[in-house]
Amino acid sequence: MTDTVTITVDGRDYQVPRGANLVDAAKLHGIKIPVFCYHPKMKPVGMCRMCLVELGTITMDRETGKPQLDDQGQPAVRWFPTLQTACTQTCADGMVIRTTTEKVVAGRNSILEFLLTSHPLDCPICDKGGECPLQNLTMGYGPGESRFVFDDKMRLEKHVPLGQLIFLDRERCIQCARCTRFCDEVAGDDVLGFHERGRRLQIVTISDPPFDTKFSGNTTDICPVGALTTADFRFGARPWELQETATICPHCPVGCNLSASTRMDRDAGGKTVIKRIMPRQNERVNEIWICDKGRFGHHFTRSENRIECPSLRKDGALVETDWTTARAEVSKQLQGAKGRVGFLAGPSLSNEDLWEMRQLAEQVGGEALLGVWPATMTGxxxxxxxxxxxxxxxxxxxxxxxxxxxxxxxxxxxxxxxxxxxxxxxxxxxxxxxxxxxxxxxxxxxxxxxxxxxxxxxxxxxxxxxxxxxxxxxxxxxxxxxxxxxxxxxxxxxxxxxxxxxxxxxxxxxxxxxxxxxxxxxxxxxxxxxxxxxxxxxxxxxxxxxxxxxxxxVWPGANIQGAFDMGFSSEATAAMLQNPPETWVIAGCDPVAEDADAAAAIAQASYVVALSPLVSDTTAAANAALPSQTFAERDGSYTNGMRRVQRFYAAQSTVGEGLPDWRIFADLTAALGGKAPRVSAAGVMRDITQSLPRYADMGFSNLAWVEDQFPDVGGDDLYYGGTSYTNRSGLGVQWLTDAEDPAARLPLQPVPEAASPAPEGLQVVPVWTLFDHGLLFNESELMHHRVPEPYAEINAEDAAALGIADGDRIRVSAGNAQVEVVARVDGRAPVGTVLLPRNLAEVPTPNYPAACTVQKVGE
Structure with missing residues (x-):
């Protein structure tokens, strides 16, 4: 049980957690103490002084240990002589606070008046207008007028790039230091700092390249004014024009909760499109933070490379056709497939997609293999x-x-x-x-x-x-x-x-x-x-x-856990690569572009069906290319690396004739004599809940369950000055493991005594980089400057033996793969190892550790 103490606020007693921040404790009881610099996810610094209160303690009699009484018979309070910052106080028994006295009101008036002395009155064009804590607090606590002379305002530079993703309007900055503190305390990246002093104090980037962090967008969320804006949203829309739709990040196993801010857009022909991606609070998953890949990696949903209608290969070329013709041809080919059929599912397919893909495989019959991509992990x-x-x-x-x-x-x-x-x-x-x-x-x-x-x-x-x-x-x-x-x-x-x-x-x-x-x-x-x-x-x-x-x-994608739960496996993928089937059905991935061995195996097939929202090397090699919808255009669910099943919702208008993957699979199943398709993703999830015991509680209504979360960063009052959105659409549900079942036995399973040894000579080890040229992220051109030039890291000892220096162009060859990259001799690669990032080069690279050769280009 939480240890509580009694504090008195404006004459009323409250029970609050001992040691809690005073601002937070007051908020728990609906008492508003306004803040600018304070944020509950960071340490208090008391810089802005907006949270001024009168603070005192009850005077105790040393002999009796009881409170001393004043002339009215009430506990006597020893008041601090000056106003105190509430954000730097922690709750202790007997603490007394006054938040509405004339002294407090005058103090807050003075702070707001001072902040506005050089703040530009550009609210009508400021991106923060409509969701700005400075506006809100000025209306709620400000004096309503200023004594400052307009000509004495500071005029600082506007639209200052802090890198290529974030822009600073120096005039708007109120020096709360939230952005610098976030980079230092939360992200651990020393990339922002203060420059100059007094009224000329301003934020500058102190890293090379500028603002070099994977989490820069979070600073725009916690900025309490419009000083920091993102390059892809600046002047793009007004907050009150936007509709917020709950979604889940499609890029990694964390399963960050996002809010897609959408609006009908003239440039998109009046269709509803995503204007920005914001964090959605889920204290069980991502709290209120997201990385820049999740924030800026959504542009593939409206890419010019979207596949808008089905295509079938005719006379060596893909020719556009209608869905009726495409379904008939694909179902005919699957019906006539003899022997093994390989089904390969990518990491961005939803649970509903995977379930219907499995139903199609069962309808096709024979030796159907259900593989995941990339097949780098198991267990x-x-x-x-x-x-x-x-x-x-x-x-x-x-x-x-x-x-x-x-x-x-x-x-x-x-x-x-x-x-x-x-x-x-x-x-x-x-x-x-x-x-x-x-x-x-x-x-x-x-x-x-x-x-x-x-x-x-x-x-x-x-x-x-x-x-x-x-x-x-x-x-x-x-x-x-x-x-x-x-x-x-x-x-x-x-x-x-x-x-x-x-x-x-x-x-x-x-x-x-x-x-x-x-x-x-x-x-x-x-x-x-x-x-x-x-x-x-x-x-x-x-x-x-x-x-x-x-x-x-740490699965290599958003829904690899869901794929395993639905019956897919990496072992099946390995079997397909070692003994390629004649027929492939590939969805939500681009193995031809990503792995040389997969490209070689797929090239041997007699018929390939590829479902994808984007034109890719795999769709170019397919006999049938079928347009699927992105996560932004449909409903569904992902299961993150902690087994939390989370629901996402359709946010923007459909591009072309694309359909959800699950619907494409369901239509093909029906064409082969199977059951009729469900009318919605919710219907598919109901089938899953009835078939998979671990998913019995994962109906869409349960996934939409929410509860109050603390801190209430995204509340309607923007109390903490953040624009992370309140989660009103679902916190998700985790499924229970065997160990959490009191009746289950837990076998300790033998493990091989020794791992298979590494190959002689050099070994190439594929590694991940957050920013790459993967199928989905590559369409965000705004982020291309963050994607490194193709490179390989090599140990100094190995480099010296091969006559390779840092910065040389080298050729790395392994099996079916051969790639030219820049050598980095930086001390990170172990001896005998070449670290080769995936999805950077324009040609397929090895997807698994393998023996390799390295030589300097031109020799």
């Missing part, structure tokens, strides 16, 4: 057994807890999780980062572990052995009594070297433990071993089956 069974507990919120973890991040460049693969783990480290959480190379998260790690890429599972197995052999298992935990297979596990790991450091004991003794597992540098088999080892460690130490404990996979 859905380990997640189902020991996944992170329901209602886990990383911001609830503190001193005594531990987080392990293994085989993942976290900032590039799951940026908002990176923010949350960074902040957890600063709260005292024991953060362990394990990788074959350094990553940015190492800055905040209490321990950084290095292993050979092939040895990731071996490192975790070493922890398991140490825990089991030293009897550090949580024998008194509720989980321990349900564990099976401890003896078999010991036998399977008898040759594994136990970790001799203090780490096993620290993790076993942690109050709570979360493991984030990626797949960098691992084959599919090695990654499966890593996931199993992680589940074993969590189960053996009792860190499964409860909130703030368990396994979180």
């Amino acid at each position: 859905a069974d380990a997640v189902a057994q020991a996944g992170v507990g329901v209602e886990t919120r990383l911001q609830d973890m503190g001193a005594g807890d531990a987080i392990v991040v293994v085989a993942s460049d976290f900032e590039e693969e799951a940026p908002v999780w990176w923010l949350q783990v960074k902040q957890a480290s600063e709260r005292g959480v024991n953060v362990i980062v394990a990788n074959a190379r350094p990553t940015k998260l190492d800055r905040y790690a209490h321990a950084s572990i290095r292993y050979d890429y092939a040895g990731a599972a071996g490192w975790l197995n070493g922890l398991v052995v140490a825990v089991v052999n030293n009897k550090q298992t949580a024998d008194d935990s509720p989980v321990a009594a349900r564990v099976d297979g401890l003896k078999d596990l010991r036998t399977s790991l008898k040759k594994t070297q136990a970790d001799s450091s203090d780490l096993p004991g620290a993790l076993a003794g942690a109050n709570n433990l979360v493991i984030f597992a990626g797949a960098e540098g691992l084959t599919l088999e090695q990654h499966g071993a890593l996931m199993r080892a992680a589940a074993n460690l969590l189960i053996a130490t009792g860190h499964a089956g409860r909130p703030l404990n368990g396994l979180v996979p």
Whole structure:
């Protein structure tokens, strides 16, 4: 139970959490103390003085320990001689506050009058007009007139670029420092600072390249005035013209909640289009933050490269046709397919799309393979057994807890999780980062572990052995009594070297433990071993089956978890690449452009059906290219990396004749003699709830469940001065793991004794970069300056042996792939390893670790 204290506000007593910020505590009881610089997601600094109150404490009699009484018989209050900033006060028993006295009113009047002395009166054209805290507070608390001489106003530069994404109007800035504090405290990027002094104080970028952070857009959200605006929305619309539609980010496994601000647009022929993407508050997922990929990566939804009608290959070329003809031809080809048919699902397909794709595969019959793309990770069974507990919120973890991040460049693969783990480290959480190379998260790690890429599972197995052999298992935990297979596990790991450091004991003794597992540098088999080892460690130490404990996979996309839940697998994809089927059905991905081996396998097919919203290398190679809708044009749901099923809604007008993927699959199923299509995505989800026990509670009405969240950043009163939107459309629902079922047994499953060794010579290791030329993100031309030139990182020792210097152009060859890139000899690549980012080059690159050769171009 929360420890509470009694405070008195304007003559009334309130029970509030001990140590709570006074502004927050007042807000909980509906008492408004206005703020500018304060934000509940950052440390208070008391800069703007807008939150001035009269503050006192009840005078206690030292002899009796009881309050002294005044002449009226009331507790005597010792008042501070001057007004105090409420945001820098924490609640203690006996605190007394007055918020409406003449002294307080005069103080707030003076602060607002001072702020407006040089603030431009350009509200009619300011992007913040209509959602501006300065406007609101001036109307609510301001004097209504100014004594300042207009000619004495400061006139500073407007439309100053802080990089290519964010612009600053210096005249509007009120020096609250929210933007600089966000970059420093939350993002950990030293990219903004103050320049000059006094009334000439102004924000400047101090990084090269300018404003070099993956989270720059958040500064525009928390800016309490119109000083910071985004390049793609500036002067684009007025807030009161916009309609807000709830959606989910389609780019990574975090599943950030977004709000699509839409409006009918003249340039789009009067159709409703997305004008901007804003964060939507979900304290269980992304809190109020989103990365710049989620914010600016929506432009593919209105791209000129959208496929607007079906096409069939005729005389070697794709020819546009109608849906009736296309469905008849595709269903005919599927009906006549002999043997194996490969179904390949991309990471942006919704659960409803995946379910109907599976129904089509079952209707086709034969040996239908259900594969996911990219097929870089596996281990859905380990997640189902020991996944992170329901209602886990990383911001609830503190001193005594531990987080392990293994085989993942976290900032590039799951940026908002990176923010949350960074902040957890600063709260005292024991953060362990394990990788074959350094990553940015190492800055905040209490321990950084290095292993050979092939040895990731071996490192975790070493922890398991140490825990089991030293009897550090949580024998008194509720989980321990349900564990099976401890003896078999010991036998399977008898040759594994136990970790001799203090780490096993620290993790076993942690109050709570979360493991984030990626797949960098691992084959599919090695990654499966890593996931199993992680589940074993969590189960053996009792860190499964409860909130703030368990396994979180860093899946390579928004709905890979949903794909696994619907019956798809990476192993099926691997089987298709090794033994290509004659017929392929590919949806929501571009394997021909992304992987040389996949391109070669698909090229052997006799018939390829590609569903895509965009023209791609895969649609160009297909016999039938069918236009699908983007996430912005339809309803559906995604399941994020923490197994939270979240609903998104149709936000903008449909482009061309595109249909939801699920509807295309359902129509083909019906054409082959199957059931009639459902009328909506909600109907498809109802089928899922009736067929998959873990999804029994995932009906759309349940996914739309909401509750009040704190802090109320996006409330109607814009109280905290942020434009993150209140979540009125659904917080989502997590499905329960086996460990959370009190009746379930939890087997510790044997793991291979040793991972397969790395190849002799150089090995290419594909890695992720947040900003790339992937199918969806490449259409956001605004972000092209953030996408690096194609490069490969190579160790200085290997570079010297090959006569390669930093900046040289090199050719990396591996299997079917050959790519020319710029060499980076920067000390991050381990010896014998070439780090090659995916989706940067114009030609397919290796999608899996493999032996490679490297030579300088021109030699």
